[in-house]
Amino acid sequence: MYSRSGRYQSICFTSGCSNTRLDLVFVLDASTSVTEPNFKLMLDFLKDFLQVANIDGGNVRVGVVIYSTEVHMQFQMNQYRTKQQVFDAIDNIPYRFGSTNTADGLRTMHEEMFTRQNGDRPNVDNICILVTDGVSNINSRRTVPEAVAARNKNIHLYVIGIGLTDTREVDQIATPPVEENRFIVQEFDELRALRDKVFSSLYNKNCLVYYLLYFFVAPDPIPITLPPPKEIGSCSNTRLDLVFVLDASTSVTEPNFKLMLDFLKDFLQVANIDGGNVRVGVVIYSTEVHMQFQMNQYRTKQQVFDAIDNIPYRYGSTNTADGLRTMHEEMFTRKNGDRPNVDNICILVTDGVSNINSRRTVPEAVAARNKNIHLYVIGIGLTDTREVDQIATPPIEENRFIVQEFDELRALRDKVFSSLCISPDPTPIPITRPPPKESRTSPPTLPPPTTSK
Template sequence: MGHSKRLQIQIQRRTSLKSCADIYFLIDGSGSIYPNDFQDMKVFMNEMISMFQVSANGVRFGVVQYESIPQTEFTISQYNSVKQLKEAVRVIQQLGGGTNTGDALRYMKSLFVKAARDSVPKLLIVITDGESQDQVTKAAEELRQEGIIIYAIGVKNAVKKELKDIAGTEDRMFFVNDFDSLKLIKHDIVQDILNSTWMSCKNMKADIILLVDSSESIHPVDFQKMKDFMQLIVNRSDIGSDKVQIGLLQFSSEPQEEFQLNQYGSKADLRKAISGIRPIKSGTMTGKALTFASSYFDEPKGGRSRVKQYLIVITDGEAQDIVREPAETIREKGITIYAIGVLHANNSQLVEIAGSQDRVFFEDNFDSLTFLEKEILFEICNLEDCK
């Protein structure tokens, strides 16, 4: 799968989640911007807005336009649907005038404070076409100290050093030669926003069991790549008896316990245990393995009834038995199943296991697993509604 295609799929999957953020656009409406360029900027904002799940409790957008003085076009609490937001952006009229970006940045501080939601990421996307007529560094720094993530987009005559001062890092600084090219950086910015607002599962409590296929069709090199993927899941999780617990089962013709959920309470111990597993190398009895896995979420085997529980199944081939019923039994217990299929896995069976295509990941090869660890954990971290 190509990088750009994968990026689009990641963005579609991530922005369809119950993620939440407060995002303001701060747009330059000074006289140096031609009317058709100002229109391109509005199109760019509407295309970005369309990529998110907008709601009062989800992702919210507001727009401030500035020249010599800033002007609120609409606040983040004003419109709660993509349709309303796009119409509000469409009718924005260009102000004309100077370019006091520093004053505009200072203006943003109170707007974010007024509508703040606890633990919800706050982002500011600044778009300008020229050098500011006042100082930007201190004003931008004060916003970042409030936890606001700033993206600085420069067009035409914007000054790159100033953009870096606004964003605080080159990683969130973007430059294009004309306003029509804004559409070319749209996906990159959204991807970065999604990565920035994902807090690596902090404060999350979950029981995660990995159920991995080690049948004879899996090459030793690929089995190692599967182990590497599991190590990445461990590294990204906040491990502990009152945080994230991880258990591991493998299967072939018969299932086999490697370790229960409460067996290891540290990343180091989990990594060591994963490193030591050896493949079984026989058939692919996935249904039997699912039946076996069900009890591992129960309290006698380390499961916690009051936390969210997840089963991540990885397989490279078609099951030689029935998977629908045992998978349904697990899901009926309130356990969410993710099914990862590689190479010759059967998509219909993967859907039967996960219960929905949304929770199926299909990869062409085992190398692609390295892209997936963030994807799956992002979903797990964002399944709860915004506070």
């Protein structure tokens, strides 16, 4: 029923998620208005959310506090070391109805839970996720000041509001900007749809995962789809054989080709290359095709990055057909590093319609797709998208991306990147998002990176 990620989230290829270290506290509203069945849905959301967290490996620590009239600490971040222990503890959290004392819930979180004694680690990001269905009605004057006090301690506050008609309080609780850190659903049973929207923002915080914003700034509700849960435990377990096909034709120009190469390195920052889960190859084309390196040629990220830095610009015409043919006939082969039972992914980056062998371009793409190679296409400055629409694996809304300038490529990284862990399901549902900041036709503007505490 629910989308765990939105249209472009089919690539949560966040191999870097496994390397992200987080100290994470959930603050849950258990007031009477929540009701016991909905509180159970809230607990299910916690477990669903944490399915892909690396708890057993020690990267993610989790604590939970609930509040109504009083505050009830459930467990500290250093109390449990395995995911199963955390899940068992969540299952044992009781519903304690009462008033809505959000202020003391927040105070307990930042004063008693984010402490060295209770598991808070130096140089690890502190994250709090508050889930509430109403405006505080006890100590309400202290609610926002307690949130500010937490943020002043470098605790990043996400807020999920359920069924709220008045969002002023939660807007002031969440870390600014609210468009990135405050999420609204209408019913408790919509919580699951938020999991990866929040999770990707949170776990990829250091990797600047701004494709999230693309969903939340959308001006109207749009249909999104829920893929079935994947038993992967962590995106870091995703194994991919990945080939980039780069347009080096004259229209690209050498400075823009350099931006294209920077995009490759930026994209691969969070790929688990050294651990062997992700293999990478690159081919470029203009009039001719020039193989740069095969998927089994380099074993470390630094080797791959050095090879990308040495890729020359070879201007000429736009022979996309032979670029695609070389990719599926010569690169996705066992001899050159293609592995059985590992997803084959091709990302084509181009700025124009092919003008050599153009009648073969779409057939070569179809031939690649028939070999179970998933084709993503990034088109730059295109006014005519008909060819790239036919190259990309259907549906094009998930697999074809358009930017107007080469320097916008970085904003696309995680929009594309996030779609690799999750495959779409055909049943769409509408999800309402907060009011728009930007047009949905362009990618979000990247804010400056946040720093660890």
